[in-house]
Amino acid sequence: MVIRLKSVAMSAVFGIVLCTLLPQLFAENVEANSTFTASLDLENKTGETFDSHTESPAITNTSGAEVPRTNTVDPLSACPDFPGLQLPGTVVKCYCLGNEVFVDGKCQPYTGAVVPAQEDWIYTVEAPVEKYNVTIRDVNCDPTKYRSFNFTKGQFHMRSRGDMVLLKGAGELEGQRINNYCLIHHLDPGGDQTWTMKACVPIPSIPVCCPFGYAMKEGSCQPAKTPKLLLPPVLANPSGSHLNWPGMKNYRSELTCDSEPMKTIPIAYKKSNLVSLADGVKQVWTPDGTRRRVYYPCPEYCVDGIENADGSIDYFASFCYQDPKEAHERACQKGPCFRKCCAYGSSMDVHRNMCVPDKNANFSPPVATDLTSYNIAIGYPLCNNFAETGAGLTIDSDGRLDLQSRQYPPSDFCVDTFLDKDHREHKALACGDGPPAWIRVKSYLLPVCKFISLFFLSITIACHLLVPRLMADGGSFLLCYAISLCVAFATSFSVNVFHEYLGDSSCVNLALAMQFGFIATFVWLNVMCFEIWRKIRCLANHKFPTTYSNGFYMLYGWGIPLSISIVTSAMQHLAPDNVYGLVKPYIGISRCWFRDDIGTLLYFYGPISIVATGSSLFLGLTYMNYKTLVRNFMKIGDAQRNKGEEAGSDKKIASPKLPPAVITSPIQDFSTKLKLFSLLVFCWITEVLSWKIPPMELWALTDILNGLQGLLIFIIFLLNRHKRALVEERFPLPFNLVRSCLRLKGKPTVKQDNKSPQEQENSTSSTISIDLQRQN
Template sequence: MKLIKMWLLILLCVDMSATVWINSDSDDSDYFRKCCGKNEILKKVTEYNLTMLEYYECVEVSYANEKYNVSISPLIITKGVEVQNGVPSDCENFKAITINNAETDIYSSDNICYDRLDIEILNGSFVKNIPKTIGLSCNKSEGANITRSSLKINQLRKCCPRGQQFDTEYHVCRESYENYEDGWLKDLNISENYIYEVEYGLRCKLDEYALELTETLFTMTVNNSSLLVVNKSDKEERTFLPGEWCMDRLYNGNGLVAQTCTQDCKGFGAFGLRKCCPQGHHFKVLRCGSFISECVPDRDDSTLFNISTYTDPLRSNYHDLFDVMGIRVGLTCPAGRFGLDTSIPQDQHRLTPDAHLESGWILTNTYCLEMFDRRDCPSHDITITAVLCFQPAPEQSQRKDYRISSVVITISSVCLGLTLIVYCALPELRNLNGRNLICHVSMMLLAFSCLARVQHSAVENYHLCTFLGYGIYFGFVAAFAWLNVMCFDIWWTFGSVRTVKPLRKSASERRRFIWYSLYAWGITVLLTLTMFLLDRYPVSIYLDANIGSGACWFGAVQNTETDWPHYIFFVVPMGIVTCTNFILWLLTARYCAKVKSEVHRLQAGSVGERVKKRFRIDRAKYILTGKLWVVMGAGWVSELLSTIVSDPQWLWNIVDLINQLQGVFIFLILVVKPKLYYVIRKRLGLEKPDAHKNATSSSGRTSSTFLSRTISSDERANLRISRPQSIK
């Protein structure tokens, strides 16, 4: 019996010794082995030559800052923790273990050390790496004393980088030269023994607000890696896990501030709003006179996020409304976004007590506020305004395949090209009216060619997009101008009463074509140049067309208040031209009826037959001009109506298809005619010689537009002089 008790005692002693040696939890045996000493950081070097060489070393903080310009994030260890320094010695191969969270076991041993890895060199090149805490172990001796420690490496996140503190007035980190450990860290008031790895900054999710909680309203306690927040007014408790919170000292103030990520602003009584750019950034205007900008870092205090113009009007009636602020970064707009110009009365806006944005035409919570730096522009100022989302297109429009439009417009462009080739190749067509048509068709071809490219797919290159936009504008304006010339010319032919000098017809037509060219090209260049200059050097949002900015046409959404340049530079001028053409067409119809009655009274004879033939030709020109006016005028009318009424969508799809087929209609009007078919066959040598006679005999019955040499200038003058007074 005594022998059995003795063996049990021996086994108990051995078991207790093993427990102390291998897995002791006694505080007396707890110590933390840190790889590098004070003012040193851990560096990893890896080289791949014939064999891989990998080693770790400790370097001075000052040397690391000077050579690698890295942000040092050391482990924070309280004075109550026993610390030993040193990398395991006489070890050729290390095993590195990343310490991910406080659940990772820590061991006390001479063969294991822990530290922050801030520098990593691979084949002589610095590797940008987020600092991490690692454990280096060396199992050179199987009998080494390895003890599991009761210590844990917890996570602590500082809101601002080293040397900065958080400013709750401007919601940003600002420079402060207060000592790192003697500042915010002492205010945490943690009495227990602890080891913390420190991270910087807070990254909330896209749908979360970063609340700013101060010690005046909340009690905040750090519990390992979590933050316990207690509302002093209602004693409600909230716990935030690692990665959901950060803490820092108040800028130019006493106490701490915590930022916490949450979607529940109302639960904390917070006033939540959006900031367009990330913290510490603002908008830099890329083009003066517009809100086209990019986010850039703050360089001085003048661009701080100052929202006092929005908050001050509310503070007088709601004193505690902004005690807790929640800032959410970014604004996602599928259809694009635009800034409100406070110099325009309808863009005046304000914040409501429930954090909505209100103006005379909208009430929304889908907005963001930001500072716009315009110091490089003539205004030379920095302003803050709201940015809103364009309303997304209707569901039907979103499903519209613009590639089909591109194909239809390309077909129209081919027809316009064929029309242009025919009129340029046949001398019989190059009279005054033919030259007018050539100019008109060539400009339609320019506009439709650029439009086909824009409709095919998105144009990524800004300069190409701008060029195509101005090509579309110049082509359509010039086409309208030349149509106006043709309407005026036919009115001049029928309705003018003037003394005609006995000049050669070719010289008279050449002079008229020069005057027509000066008018058509002059007004087109004037409008395009004016719009270009106001686009590049804007003086008002009403005159800033934004060609190429977000769209290759006018950079605004149709049917909105931002579409004024589209009306001013295109809809209204083309409307004036279209109405003028219609008036000229009606006047010409009136004169045509009068001339027709007088022509029928002429007796048969050489002059009478020529006058009748001349009348038929001019009437054909009048009818052709009317057809072109209908084709072009229908496009303008639909353009105007679409700015007023946008439904039903299927109707506008049909109207768009008709407009896209304008080139086909022009080809049918100008080219697909029997007389022109004969001339083309004759030019190609496909017509028999005796066909000319038949064609000539039937020419009086055709509606061709190019037989303007039938009557001489002298005979036309005599005809006009001999007209009865009632026709004048």
């Protein structure tokens, strides 16, 4: 009995000691490791509910505040291990065979089972399952490495390289690549086939360069103020936006660079980013002077964070980097050389268009001499544009590629083993001719021309706002026209200059604004053509021109383009993909504009063509009425002369006259509108022709004129003598400076009288009179 009491007492004491020491040991273990896990919420923008694994409940301290959960990992552990890509042409199903669907917990035959596949880079099609090798394997996501999701029809498709890509319906995870997945084919309540994907999305694990309190500087870890937990912005895809990932981890990765110097750059959007791909987080960087992204997987990069005085954190990525041109020159210093596309032990996968590990790699390209006599540099050709070449290549003794009666210098090609399933063949990636010289010049010249147009459009707008008399007789319509074209050119200029820094939403919004601006330009020109037709028609019919409310014109001029932009935006964001008979704009897919011709025609060129046709009709009718007005004036003039001859040569017969502005203003407006319309139609016709008729150099002059529309409109505005006089009366200094410059050059200047604009107009139009009494 005594022995039993002693045993119980010793057990109790041991339990108390153990309970006391374990938390301290655990806390010390957490402090000793530099790997942490963040607990942040990821919200789905679309409101869809994803089934994820159950996370442990939040831990709170004594004050009730939530304490971030941590996950300890060996600080010197290797890179996270994620499965590679599925084999091209293979689809993974969770339970049933390819021609079966899962209904009520059982597999049953189904004719015509399909897979949401990718075609033509972005289109999603329903491809028959028979086209693929079906592997049956359920997935169970390791909660320490993955988050578990269920995605439904319309939220994903399969790429030809074998992985799944999430679509816009997946919310913030749009563009995420997934390798670890399986499909479930089942039937919806209506009995139609649908599908679900069980997916394991990797939890981002960030390699940290230095331990807590240190950061990488000049190639070594030096003391710095750093946060314990690094939470850098991580993208779901190279073109996506930054997300706050739940469960983000850190682990120590000691980066050493031997043959190449270490480079440290800030993590900045569109320049250098961390991207969560299916095989882990990679550093994606676009070197200066190139357009091709460079991917650095773990352990080829690491990240540091430095805390600023205001509490913000700047993140930096470090990696080993040697300028490709310098590395190529160094490799070629001591003899003939050429480039190998992939590192040794890797080959080029044709379907994935990327270098992949190859256990059977045997690099032995056809060379003129022994392969060991060449110096080999690693990497793609030193150009921005290159493409795969055909077979039958040879490399001469100087390292040049002989292919199809053409020679490429060593810097303009790379050669490697290309894998096409089980087939291996030595091919090359060779530089193309590149864009024509005019295309390169155009990329710099057009933004300058558009900036000049914006400057003169701004002057035109300012003149109308500062000289209220310009707003009379339809001047407000010309102001709206200039504002519309200013919006169009400002957005077009922004896209041309800042396209590399635009996010997806900014790209779409700028495209919609550009569409609105250009369509509004044609609509307001249509308003001006209608208004001048109405006025001259009244004069030709011996009537005073009637007036319409400006509110009606404003509703039409701004309402039509706004309605078209709203419909386009709704179709862009709400319309489903690949529905027969439904044309989705697909803005921002490959550029900040419509993806294909049918969308451009329906949402842009179509409305413009309809409005431009109406303007052409109004101008044609205006010209006919103008000729009628001239004939009436000539008849009245002949009648006046006959009356004068009958009454005697010394007696003049006066006839009632219209107020001068009633006659001269519409005639001058007709001339202005005709010039504006001719300019706009000419620009757009040449734009379409240059798009379809090569070569591009043929349209160099018209491209420049299109970019200078704002300047040309300003000149047309000043050619209107009445408007020019009003502006000169308000701002005489610029006109005096121009006259002074012309006088210094010895050119005669037109003598200006001192009459006011109204007196000049009365004088100019004093010879025009029409008998308004001749009405039946």
